[in-house]
Amino acid sequence: MDFTLVNLLSLLVGALFLANGYYLVKEGREALALFVMSLFVGAGLMFVAVYPNFFEMLATLLGLEWKARAILVVSNLVLFVIITYLINRIGKLYDRLSRLNEEVSLLKSELEELDE
Incomplete structure (x- = not known):
């Protein structure tokens, strides 16, 4: 397995997504939907960090020539979901x-009426 600095950063960012989603839900400041989205993105980043050859298999499955195109397809779909949620x-x-x-x-109008 080819483990690089990018994989380590991806693993770290994924863990931060999971921790942030958990923290927001635990504090009661956000809805469960944000936790699910954070879980999905964080777990996805961690999965790709541990299994970097996943996109090669996905590119073959989707009939794409290059791994980079599979990464772009998946990242665009994830961004679409996140943007839709945020809107x-x-x-x-x-x-x-x-x-x-x-x-x-x-x-305010009731208070003004009471003052008069």
């Missing part, structure tokens, strides 16, 4: 912020 999350946060602004405005 969805931003939309939900925007809705929550709008509702919060409405509630603050109502409370």
Whole structure:
């Protein structure tokens, strides 16, 4: 097995993804979906770090000529999933912020009425 510095960095970044996802869920600051995404990305990075020849097999399975194309296909798919999740999350946060602004405005108007 050809273990290089890139494999070590990939293993480290994968472990950091897993630890960060676990920490956010443990602290109750994020949803379970973020942990699942962190688990998927972190475990994927760690798997590729331990089995660097995986993309050669995947390239053959997909009928691609080069390993680099298989890496690009997989990374683009993962980025698509992450971006879709983040756009969805931003939309939900925007809705929550709008509702919060409405509630603050109502409370402010009630306080002004009570002061008069």
